[in-house]
Amino acid sequence: MSSQIILPRIMQVGYGASLEVPNVLASLNCNRALIVTDKMMVKLGYANTIQTVLQQHDIACDVFDDTVPEPTVASIQAGVAKAKNGDYDCIIALGGGSPIDSAKAIAILAKHGGVMQDYRFPRMVTEQGLPLIAIPTTAGTGSEVTKFTIITDETSDEKMLCVGIGFMPVAALVDYKLTMSLPPRTTADTGIDALTHAMEAYVSKKANPYSDSQAIAAIKLIGPNLRKVFHDGSDKKAREAMMLGSTLAGVAFSSASVALVHGMSRPIGAFFHVPHGLSNAMLLPSVTAFSISAAPARYADCARAMGIATDLDNNDVANQKLLIELRALNDELAVPTPQEFGIKRDEFFEVCQTMAEQALASGSPGNNPIEPSINEIITIYQGLWD
Numbered sequence: 001m002s003s004q005i006i007l008p009r010i011m012q013v014g015y016g017a018s019l020e021v022p023n024v025l026a027s028l029n030c031n032r033a034l035i036v037t038d039k040m041m042v043k044l045g046y047a048n049t050i051q052t053v054l055q056q057h058d059i060a061c062d063v064f065d066d067t068v069p070e071p072t073v074a075s076i077q078a079g080v081a082k083a084k085n086g087d088y089d090c091i092i093a094l095g096g097g098s099p100i101d102s103a104k105a106i107a108i109l110a111k112h113g114g115v116m117q118d119y120r121f122p123r124m125v126t127e128q129g130l131p132l133i134a135i136p137t138t139a140g141t142g143s144e145v146t147k148f149t150i151i152t153d154e155t156s157d158e159k160m161l162c163v164g165i166g167f168m169p170v171a172a173l174v175d176y177k178l179t180m181s182l183p184p185r186t187t188a189d190t191g192i193d194a195l196t197h198a199m200e201a202y203v204s205k206k207a208n209p210y211s212d213s214q215a216i217a218a219i220k221l222i223g224p225n226l227r228k229v230f231h232d233g234s235d236k237k238a239r240e241a242m243m244l245g246s247t248l249a250g251v252a253f254s255s256a257s258v259a260l261v262h263g264m265s266r267p268i269g270a271f272f273h274v275p276h277g278l279s280n281a282m283l284l285p286s287v288t289a290f291s292i293s294a295a296p297a298r299y300a301d302c303a304r305a306m307g308i309a310t311d312l313d314n315n316d317v318a319n320q321k322l323l324i325e326l327r328a329l330n331d332e333l334a335v336p337t338p339q340e341f342g343i344k345r346d347e348f349f350e351v352c353q354t355m356a357e358q359a360l361a362s363g364s365p366g367n368n369p370i371e372p373s374i375n376e377i378i379t380i381y382q383g384l385w386d
Helices: 017-027 039-043 046-055 074-085 097-112 184-203 209-222 226-231 236-256 260-272 276-294 296-306 315-332 345-350 352-361 374-383
Strands: 010-013 032-036 060-064 090-095 132-136 148-153 158-163 171-174
Touching: 010 017, 017 046, 017 132, 017 171, 032 046, 032 074, 032 097, 039 046, 039 090, 046 060, 046 090, 060 074, 074 097, 090 097, 097 132, 097 148, 132 236, 148 260, 158 260, 171 236, 184 209, 184 226, 184 236, 184 260, 184 276, 184 296, 209 236, 209 296, 226 236, 226 315, 260 276, 260 352, 260 374, 276 296, 276 315, 276 374, 296 315, 345 352, 352 374
Parallel strands: 010 171, 032 060, 032 090, 090 132, 132 171
Antiparallel strands: 148 158
């Protein structure tokens, strides 16, 4: 059986890759760009750097910086209006997963109209929006190389998964220099997000030889370096490894899809405004423990790729080491429990049924080694409080 692999048309990878944006736009015959970003990217001067290098090459550009963490239907409307009215021929997404996800939605809606709910899964979005050039500034989401975007419908508190080739950026400029200023909390949350992408792609029922190769390569890069960048953000070699690992993990899950962790993570984010990477981190040990019996060889491969098990360890030993490591990683990276994050137990338990239904409806749990029931998902949610 063959597998379809969809990637950006252009990938520029390495230190300073973001400064190649004028050459990339020229190759795409684009000369009027809207930079979609957030206020932190403006404050740090990253948006101005991109503007300056574009202006030096006589490429017109404007900035839309009103994206928000965990973007909503309402939060992208001003960007859609600006993109529609500005006669732009491309969009540059600059930032972490939220600006890139926002830009993907804006690129489609500005060209084809409608509302975001029209594009939610199971619809497969094949329409091409405005050409999108993604410049990630975190080593985590992999959104620069995926055909997915996630936008919250605030009327139902549902994180809508939107899927299709139409959301794939035409170019990804992967520059680890832009991650050097990330604070430890963001570094940890996005790093565990990338690790989750790689692991879920590898154990997914949709895994294939291509996605396997990318997932294992990503785990080998992320596993030994996540603690390093958390404790020392100036470690260039570790930052470079994390950035490449994040992109490879994005390539892997764009081909093989994610699984139960992501399915359960999105409702936590929608109901309680927990950042996506952090809610993944909360769930990864518990979901792995639930799923491991159905794919022991696959999870053991993950442990070996992380460097916490060796070829001499049998699968059972490797998997025990994996579960210990995932819990230890959360402890060392100070990942809070839902309670420590400030979520009230009664409020959490009250929506467990709804969150479980939304998780299952997203389709992601169907890719898991064990496809859970509603009650099993509820049990895992409630177990986060033990």
